[in-house]
Amino acid sequence: MTTSTRIVLASRPAGAPTAENFRTETADLPEVGDGQVLLRVLYLSLDPYMRGRMSDAESYAEPVALDDVMCGGTVAEVVESRSDALPVGSVVLSYSGWQTHEVVDAASVRRLDPERAPISTALGVLGMPGFTAYAGMTVIGQPKEGETVVVAAASGPVGSAVGQFAKIKGARAVGIAGGPEKCAYLIDELGFDAAVDHRADDFRKQLAAATPDGIDVYFENVGGAVARAVLPRLNTYARVPVCGLIAQYNDTQAPEGPDRLPGFFTRVLTKSLTVRGFIQNEFVRDHYKNFQREVSEWVADGRFRYREDVVEGLENAPDAFFGLLEGRNFGKLVVKVADRD
Amino acid sequence: MTTSTRIVLASRPAGAPTAENFRTETADLPEVGDGQVLLRVLYLSLDPYMRGRMSDAESYAEPVALDDVMCGGTVAEVVESRSDALPVGSVVLSYSGWQTHEVVDAASVRRLDPERAPISTALGVLGMPGFTAYAGMTVIGQPKEGETVVVAAASGPVGSAVGQFAKIKGARAVGIAGGPEKCAYLIDELGFDAAVDHRADDFRKQLAAATPDGIDVYFENVGGAVARAVLPRLNTYARVPVCGLIAQYNDTQAPEGPDRLPGFFTRVLTKSLTVRGFIQNEFVRDHYKNFQREVSEWVADGRFRYREDVVEGLENAPDAFFGLLEGRNFGKLVVKVADRD
Known part of the structure; x- marks a missing residue:
């Protein structure tokens, strides 16, 4: 059985979040069902909105439940597949959160083209x-x-x-x-x-x-x-x-x-x-396609630049997140969770 | 020589305006020049925005200068004319302010059709x-x-x-x-x-x-x-x-x-x-014509109602204005300055 190392929300912060608000666990993953894939997370995006999800104040999205894995956009690799659409080795944009592995429906993720741009940009300039x-x-x-x-x-x-x-x-x-x-x-x-x-x-x-x-x-x-x-x-x-x-x-x-x-x-x-x-x-419905087309072109021709601040290791996600809230990062903050096979 | 009785801004208010901020004067009017008309004001509109014009804080419009006549929308009658476009007896929408008479260029006012709606509505529901x-x-x-x-x-x-x-x-x-x-x-x-x-x-x-x-x-x-x-x-x-x-x-x-x-x-x-x-x-350029057409129709067919709060006499304009700022009026506040000939 495959397991996932995951960082869950242990308690809701009052003011600035601290290490005590998080807890690291190992969870067993279910079997990969028909039409599903097993993902291995490569990059986790850290973004300011996550602070909102740690609180249960009314907002535009539901908070993360206590003891649930912290939410977050991720770039992941398919390591086991029961979907023709996503063979093993495919790289996808998923919303796996602060963890190393996840079993998902193939239809719930978006396949990325690693030739088109560095895959981590799907969490930043092209994300x-x-x-x-x-x-x-x-x-x-x-x-x-x-x-x-x-x-x-x-x-x-x-x-x-x-x-x-x-x-x-x-x-x-x-x-x-x-x-x-x-x-x-x-x-x-x-x-x-x-x-x-x-x-x-x-x-x-x-x-x-x-x-x-x-x-x-x-x-x-x-x-x-x-x-x-x-x-x-x-x-x-x-x-x-x-x-x-x-x-x-x-x-x-x-x-x-x-x-x-x-x-x-x-x-x-x-x-x-x-x-x-x-x-x-x-605005996704009306503008996302134009965004992908225009900004990809601008990135490719050098008119649009970006910078990433890459932190190594899922275990460093909480500290990196605290730094983000204080402006200590320099560029798009991503956690490198694993190397691509 | 014709004179105008006018209420001028004597001083700028600190907080709520008072009678001391206004002064009543009699001013001589210039001769009616070519293309001009002499107006006798029938109705003066009192509106909340006038409080802003009494102050010299930065805003979307210039303040009324000290010793100048208080500004305001008016419905007036032409009592002397050197303009073919506006014969004596014409009723117009002007911006004559808190006074009884004014000499203006005929081109600066808009002629009203008294058959279409009560003339005071040009300061309210149709204004x-x-x-x-x-x-x-x-x-x-x-x-x-x-x-x-x-x-x-x-x-x-x-x-x-x-x-x-x-x-x-x-x-x-x-x-x-x-x-x-x-x-x-x-x-x-x-x-x-x-x-x-x-x-x-x-x-x-x-x-x-x-x-x-x-x-x-x-x-x-x-x-x-x-x-x-x-x-x-x-x-x-x-x-x-x-x-x-x-x-x-x-x-x-x-x-x-x-x-x-x-x-x-x-x-x-x-x-x-x-x-x-x-x-x-x-929004005048893009929407004023539609407004006149639609709302005139709605008023005519009874779908749109309005109420006026008419105060008699220009000398009562300051008190009526103070009441407006306190919500004492009931309906569109206008001052009846003179009867139509």
Whole structure:
């Protein structure tokens, strides 16, 4: 019998998650049934949304149940098959979570073409984070030539795609990141027009200097102090796609006052702002094919770059995840769970 | 020489405006030049946005300058004409403000057809407030059959049009108003499905009972405590057109905490909300003709009702305006400045 080593949710965090919220187990897997395959996970994606799944607060998706394996996108290899569609050796995108093996219906996974792009990109630039950026910008942000686009966590997989998408549309791309190394990367490697260090004492001054004509699109994926600095700089008719709020995920109660909500609504009114929350699933039907076609092409011809931060070993997933919530990763964070056969 | 009696902005209010912020003057008018007409104002519209024009905080429009006549939409009669297009006796929509007479270019006003509808409706159901409701609902709110639409200040000119528009589209219309008389009017006269009294002690309970399936469109024109009660009831993909925040216009600083802004963004994200500020001007080009055609028809066939609150005499405009900011009016507030000849 095959077993899977898995990291399960042992308890729900109050505030920042800790090692105690996780537990490692070995579970027996069922027989591979007709039309099913046994997967061996190669890469596990770590993403900010997972913090939400650890809590049972109402959200757009069900929380992970206690004692269940932590959820997560994965790239896996078929090591046993009872499906003609997926012979042994096939590489697939699955949602196996924080574990080493899983038995799934062949129809529930998507086969990847390892010749087309490195397989780990299915978790990043050509996967959910890349599509989040693409859909949010295509449908909501709609950057126009000469406009200014600001995105935070800009060296991460969503932010870096947002900025490069802005450049392709002829807009000015301004990235916010933590520390000089990431800021240099935005300019030198990704071609952003300006980079602003949110850890710098003069962050607000840097932001003002980088956005002399105000801000037309703020792609919101962090919230918190960065958002407070950005919102006053929004121009009339600015668009704010909201896909994440990583700076707030560990908050256990509303911060101290004053209450900034009434002032925010005044700004929405006087500037005719559009603020739109979204989860990428909403746009899959209408935009996923275009995303795959366009971004694959941009990656292939070098117009679109990406960076991965690869952590070795499933046992290091919790620590890597804590680092993600603190911005310690540099690029798309993935855990390499196993080598391909 | 003709003179105009006019109410000018004497000083900018700190908080709620008072009589000291206004001053009544008599001004000499220039000769009527070629292509110009002399107008005698019949009706002056009083609207919440005027509070914004009294302040010099940054907004979507320039403030009224100190010592200038207070701005405002007006229906006026041509009493002297040097324009073939507008003979004496013509009735026009002008932006003459809080005064009795004005000399204007004939091209700057729009002629009304007094046979088509009572002339004062050009300031209400068939004017700016009606168009605000129509455009906000057509472009942003987009109510669908079976959805729930909530609007506050629901017996006012914008709110009453929003609710009736919702009904025409097959949605459930829930109005929020101050006091049992206005609430009864919403149900009995305007055909709302439910009315909620925001002055009642059990306002939140009433609101919950009136919106058992949550809220799909919240047409925001008040802000403040009403908004705080409504926002938690928004459904996934709900739309929030924001056209006014009358409950906040007199605020001089951000209210005490906790800071509700981070929690609001969490809601925007987890519910995929759309929040969109707007001023009706933005939609004139694409939607004004349809508005005039559709709403005129609805008013004519009785599907669309309206109520006016007429105050006699320009000298009573300031008091009536203070009452408007406190919700003391009942229906579209207009000042009858003069009888038609």
